[in-house]
Amino acid sequence: MSTRWTPVHPRMNVMLHGGDYNPDQWLDYPGILDEDDKLMKLARANTMSVNIFGWSALEPEEGVYRFEWLDEVMDRAAARGGHIILATPSGARPAWMSERYPEVLRVGANRVRNLHGLRHNHCYTSPVYREQTQRINRMLAERYCSHPALILWHISNEYGGDCHCELCQEAFRNWLKERYGHSLDKLNHAWWTGFWSHRFNSWSQIESPAPHGESQVHGLNLDWRRFVSDQTIDFYLSEIAPLRELTPDIPVTTNFMGNYPDMRPFTGLNYERFARHVDIVSWDAYPPWHNNWQSTAELARDVAFVNDLYRSLKGGRPFLIMECTPSLVNWHAVNKAKRPGMHKLSSLQSIAHGADSILYFQWRKGRGASEKFHGAVVDHDSRPDTRVFREVAEVGRLLERLAPVTGASVDAKVAILYDWENDWALADAQGFGQDSRRYVRTCQEHYRAFWERHIPVDVITPDQPLDRYALVIAPMLYMVREGFGQRVEDYVRQGGRFVATYATGMVDESDLAYLGGRPGQLREVLGIRAEEIDTLYPEETREVVDADGASYCAYDYCELVHLEGAQALAWYAADLYQGHPAVTEHGYGKGRAYYVAGRHESRYHDAFYGKLIEELGLQPGYPAEAPAGVSIQTRSDGEQTYVFIMNFTESEQIVQLPEGAALTDLETDATLSGSLRLPPYGAVAARV
Numbered sequence: 105m106s107t108r109w110t111p112v113h114p115r116m117n118v119m120l121h122g123g124d125y126n127p128d129q130w131l132d133y134p135g136i137l138d139e140d141d142k143l144m145k146l147a148r149a150n151t152m153s154v155n156i157f158g159w160s161a162l163e164p165e166e167g168v169y170r171f172e173w174l175d176e177v178m179d180r181a182a183a184r185g186g187h188i189i190l191a192t193p194s195g196a197r198p199a200w201m202s203e204r205y206p207e208v209l210r211v212g213a214n215r216v217r218n219l220h221g222l223r224h225n226h227c228y229t230s231p232v233y234r235e236q237t238q239r240i241n242r243m244l245a246e247r248y249c250s251h252p253a254l255i256l257w258h259i260s261n262e263y264g265g266d267c268h269c270e271l272c273q274e275a276f277r278n279w280l281k282e283r284y285g286h287s288l289d290k291l292n293h294a295w296w297t298g299f300w301s302h303r304f305n306s307w308s309q310i311e312s313p314a315p316h317g318e319s320q321v322h323g324l325n326l327d328w329r330r331f332v333s334d335q336t337i338d339f340y341l342s343e344i345a346p347l348r349e350l351t352p353d354i355p356v357t358t359n360f361m362g363n364y365p366d367m368r369p370f371t372g373l374n375y376e377r378f379a380r381h382v383d384i385v386s387w388d389a390y391p392p393w394h395n396n397w398q399s400t401a402e403l404a405r406d407v408a409f410v411n412d413l414y415r416s417l418k419g420g421r422p423f424l425i426m427e428c429t430p431s432l433v434n435w436h437a438v439n440k441a442k443r444p445g446m447h448k449l450s451s452l453q454s455i456a457h458g459a460d461s462i463l464y465f466q467w468r469k470g471r472g473a474s475e476k477f478h479g480a481v482v483d484h485d486s487r488p489d490t491r492v493f494r495e496v497a498e499v500g501r502l503l504e505r506l507a508p509v510t511g512a513s514v515d516a517k518v519a520i521l522y523d524w525e526n527d528w529a530l531a532d533a534q535g536f537g538q539d540s541r542r543y544v545r546t547c548q549e550h551y552r553a554f555w556e557r558h559i560p561v562d563v564i565t566p567d568q569p570l571d572r573y574a575l576v577i578a579p580m581l582y583m584v585r586e587g588f589g590q591r592v593e594d595y596v597r598q599g600g601r602f603v604a605t606y607a608t609g610m611v612d613e614s615d616l617a618y619l620g621g622r623p624g625q626l627r628e629v630l631g632i633r634a635e636e637i638d639t640l641y642p643e644e645t646r647e648v649v650d651a652d653g654a655s656y657c658a659y660d661y662c663e664l665v666h667l668e669g670a671q672a673l674a675w676y677a678a679d680l681y682q683g684h685p686a687v688t689e690h691g692y693g694k695g696r697a698y699y700v701a702g703r704h705e706s707r708y709h710d711a712f713y714g715k716l717i718e719e720l721g722l723q724p725g726y727p728a729e730a731p732a733g734v735s736i737q738t739r740s741d742g743e744q745t746y747v748f749i750m751n752f753t754e755s756e757q758i759v760q761l762p763e764g765a766a767l768t769d770l771e772t773d774a775t776l777s778g779s780l781r782l783p784p785y786g787a788v789a790a791r792v
């Protein structure tokens with residue numbers, strides 16, 4: 105919503121610029137802090153995230169502490185007038201701890217306990233690990249509670265993964281007892297354990313999914329993932345307990361991981377639930393810019409979607425980019441450097457969608473181990489005249505000018521639903537096409553028509569309020585949880601527009617198929633009955649024709665549906681669904697509900713959503729005329745609107761500003777009007 109959000113810490117009323125800083129790796133290099141001080145000033149880096157993996161430097165032996173290096177880093181930051189995001193070090197731990205207390209080591213799904221190594225590999229149930237992290241966190245909070253540089257806690261690092269040790273098995277059983285009211289009958293029913301004679305008659309028989317054990321009881325898989333999320337959040341809550349007690353005024357975050365289809369598998373944690381417990385959302389953004397499978401504009405659209413998701417997690421509150429690379433990473437299949445201008449462009453894109461920071465992994469490149477060639481602001485030669493450093497410094501200067509934008513948010517009338525539990529269930533379902541489910545990609549395909557028209561979108565979960573939106577789109581909502589159908593009915597009855605697609609409302613929250621017709625709870629509001637889903641081979645398409653006779657392609661999925669009150673807007677022209685509706689519309693109360701029965705090409709979405717946009721009078725954030733590949737986004741605090749115009753193409757583009765309108769370039773104070781010339785990857789931040 106267009107309101108000014110109060111900063112979670114009073115000093116977060118500027119754009120944070122800086123990032124992960126590991127002086128703990130450089131303790132034997134005395135000159136390095138002085139050098140960093142100088143370089144930070146040159147790069148206009150005002151914020152450093154420290155101690156993320158600092159445990160073995162803080163506590164080299166059990167009970168032996170070395171806080172002096174951290175004192176110095178914090179004091180130097182204060183002397184520079186800079187900010188510190190202080191991490192709790194639980195993302196990795198010293199070897200002595202794993203040696204002395206093996207229960208802190210994670211156990212894999214194959215029930216083999218890991219050796220000490222890597223990171224993000226602790227048991228989140230282990231009382232010993234909880235006690236150890238609470239102890240070190242308490243010491244950090246006691247020592248730095250009133251340190252002038254401290255603005256934010258960074259809890260652990262990219263929580264993720266699961267542990268299958270005996271402690272976790274016991275915790276899982278207790279979690280299940282709670283969920284099923286101590287009734288094994290209820291659990292047996294929810295998991296449909298009559299299948300392959302899997303009925304349980306004692307809680308002790310229940311084990312987490314395993315490659316050499318159970319993997320085909322989908323209710324179990326789903327509950328395990330829910331448990332893993334809840335248990336990770338529980339671990340996080342135990343981490344922050346001493347911080348809340350000793351530093352109630354210092355906000356808390358933990359860095360979430362982004363998601364782009366084709367890159368990382370989804371992280372496995374339900375961030376919607378996690379976000380309820382952080383003061384500000386932060387995420388780590390590593391899009392594969394300049395890749396060879398999609399255009400820059402297509403990737404930009406995907407990244408825009410992910411930014412909108414993180415902004416929407418806390419009702420529109422601006423978020424932080426906790427990590428991004430100033431140049432390249434070390435873990436993509438091909439680690440390509442950002443081309444000139446791309447760093448500024450991608451930074452402005454995050455800000456345009458609601459970020460109040462650009463923080464890097466990492467400030468200074470380490471000398472050894474696996475990340476020594478990962479991009480950093482400062483390379484091994486410590487020079488401020490590298491291409492990367494200069495582009496970072498340019499972004500630093502720009503961010504200083506963008507301070508007024510902090511706290512401003514995005515006013516969206518359109519919401520796309522994205523649901524973590526649905527993603528888990530859909531990915532686990534046996535059926536459909538193995539490779540063609542692509543839930544995130546599907547959501548992004550529906551997002552496209554709005555992004556291309558510069559119409560702001562929130563990406564929300566089914567648990568968030570719907571009534572503030574004129575249009576709610578729920579692509580592939582395979583799992584519809586109890587109560588959601590009712591909420592959609594209320595929303596549409598009161599005038600909302602709701603769009604659902606094929607493969608919707610197939611199972612309930614236990615992953616049990618709905619009886620009595622699909623799409624289950626949404627059947628009445630949609631006014632249809634879905635009968636069969638057909639899956640196509642990658643090279644196949646089916647023709648879809650709309651009321652005007654225009655022809656489109658469906659691919660991957662075609663569903664055979666019957667009208668039950670709805671009317672058809674388009675029909676299949678071939679195959680077993682010939683003559684059946686391919687898209688339907690149902691007037692319900694004061695609103696309308698739509699069903700898109702197949703995976704239609706984007707040209708169809710463009711026409712379909714184009715019409716809805718017109719009917720609903722949905723407007724772009726700022727009414728300039730821009731060629732394809734240029735994105736215009738706005739942030740507003742209710743009084744002042746900020747416009748971001750971004751050229752995600754490899755050639756010059758011209759944007760036509762509205763007649764008589766003038767913008768003020770925030771970077772240069774220049775007045776912009778008429779036609780605006782954007783070089784390749786050019787981007788402008790302006791005030792209306």
Ligand code: GLA
Nearest residue numbers: 261262388390427433465478
């Ligand atoms: C993650 C981690 C960082 C670093 C980067 C590298 O996001 O949080 O510690 O490993 O990846 O891209």
Ligand code: ZN
Nearest residue numbers: 227267269272
């Ligand atoms: Zn465990």
